[in-house]
Amino acid sequence: MLTIYADQISQRLSYVLTLIFHERNVAYQIVSDHDSFKKAALPKVAYSDDSSFEHYPKIYPSTLLFEDKIKKQMVLKSEWMTHEVLSFNGVPDILASIFYVISLYDDYLQEEKDHHNRNIGSRSLLYKMNWLEKLMVERWSEQFIDFIEQENGCQLKTQAIPFKIVPTFDIDNTFAYRYKKGGRKFLSIGKDVLKMNLPRLRERKAVLSGHKKDPYDTFDQIERIARNGFDVKVFWLLGDYGKFDRNLAAKNLHHQNVIKQTDGFTEVGLHPSYASNESETVLEKEKHQIEKILVRKVNHSRQHFLKIDLPTTFERLSNVGFSDDYSLGYADQLGFRAGIARPFVWFNLKENKVSNLKLHPISYMDGTLNEYMELTIEEAVKTVRNLKKEVKTYGGNFVALWHNETIGDYGKWKGWNEVLAETLKTEEIDV
Structure with a gap:
């Protein structure tokens, strides 16, 4: 059983950990009291900046997973354990990176939309980071698991995602052409006649007469x-x-x-x-x-x-x-x-x-x-x-x-x- 400590067991943190571990069939628990964490058997990891966990595998968190509102973040490409991740207000955080992307956080904040009022892919954070064609959530999940295994000297025996x-x-x-009736049919024909679109007129006739699919x-x-x-x-x-x-x-x-x-x-x-x-x-x-x-x-x-x-x-x-x-x-x-x-x-x-x-x-x-x-x-x-x-x-x-x-x-x-x-x-x- 993997034990994860956090100062607060938030909705966002629980969601991210479920996403990482559930389908990979890794049993884990989240605790928020020091004694339970310190008494737990390996493997374990602390998601906290508390100095009392200095001798344990530890990740310093940003505040993103402990917030409950949508707000502007200073998000930059950063590095954590040689891996490219996102930093939030100056704090590199692999778990917050997963949440920011999977929750579509950046799309909520994107003000520029196209003429159909859709988010624009070329304006997205993932596109700007050159990550849109990469499965960044899965890559970060595997990097987080690798960190736990290396720091605890264990294998979590993860199940591959099919x-x-x-x-x-x-x-x-x-x-x-088929089954179009009334005004729609005659407007379409009229449009082809005005444009002298003879191939389309011939095709329509062949389809409606049953000579062509x-x-x-x-x-x-x-x-x-x-x-x-x-x-x-x-x-x-x-x-x-x-x-x-x-x-x-x-x-x-x-x-x-x-x-x-x-x-x-x-x-x-x-x-x-x-x-x-x-x-x-x-x-x-x-x-x-x-x-x-x-x-x-x-x-x-x-x-x-x-x-x-x-x-x-x-x-x-x-x-x-x-x-x-x-x-x-x-x-x-x-x-x-x-x-x-x-x-x-x-x-x-x-x-x-x-x-x-x-x-x-x-x-x-x-x-x-x-x-x-x-x-x-x-x-x-x-x-x-x-x-x-x-x-x-x-x-x-x-x-x-x-x-x-x-x-x-x-x-x-x-x-x-x-x-x-x-x-x-x-x-x-x-x-």
Whole structure:
């Protein structure tokens, strides 16, 4: 049994230690009285600046894990035991570093947002430190464990965090042409006529006459991936039609049949609409819609446009009954927004407590590679390979975000199935 002393057993400290040790299967206890710590058998470590622990393995703490409010911190890259960590108001602190990153503390303080009111990856602390493509929480956790083992002359016999590839798909537009009716259909045709987009007009005619498959109809491909043993997740947009919410209507029976068929081979979750980010009532309505279609509870979600407004978005998801969310990533940058790839329980900084919502970080989004970073296919393949190697090395889920319309070898996505194929490679990765 590992014993850890702290002057105060705070919510934040308890959260960090659970994150480090629970999945690694290390038994530990936290104590706050001197006698219990000094009488405890090895291994042990003091997280305190108390001079009476000078002869014990010891880490000097910053104040971050003993605070209960969100406030500006002087955060710099520093060094602890030859490792790069964060310092807080001049104190290098590996445990506080873990908490600062996993709690998304920096995102709360970031004032500059993009035109969708999202945090900007290139403005994040991890990006500035050149750490965004590294699993810093896992790296620091292993360094902390190494310190305990070296200082106590022991082995904690940690259990490795498993590695898994998790392909996920957002369905923003179920079809390019099929089942679109009324004004939407004629406006779209009119737009193509005005622009003299003859290839698109011919394609629409071929699809609607049954001579050609709809280019967004890639559900057979998603099914093959699921049948090959991958834990595929699909998130469906059902929001009312709007500027950024353009899928078929939820009441369209053809649309409902596709959703049900997909749920037959993998788990379908909700893709809350752009509009739902402004209203818990709209979010709850969309949750009820998809549950009515699937005739079951739907507990998994991913935000449309990866819109996250901290802490409101996650609070609302939890309030209406979601247990798991797959939105955690930046749109403009790939990598690990919370320094971790395995699912973890979100810590609500505003309430200073552990929530009931589990977050599943994404490793990359298709549009980040192609549209934001403008990588070539070859560059994207190499980038995906390196990200997957990082997750394989430190453990976690390699969650890739694709769309049904981006895997069809169509338009600006022609050839990008090579990047998806790299993602799905399961052979041994050199680490």
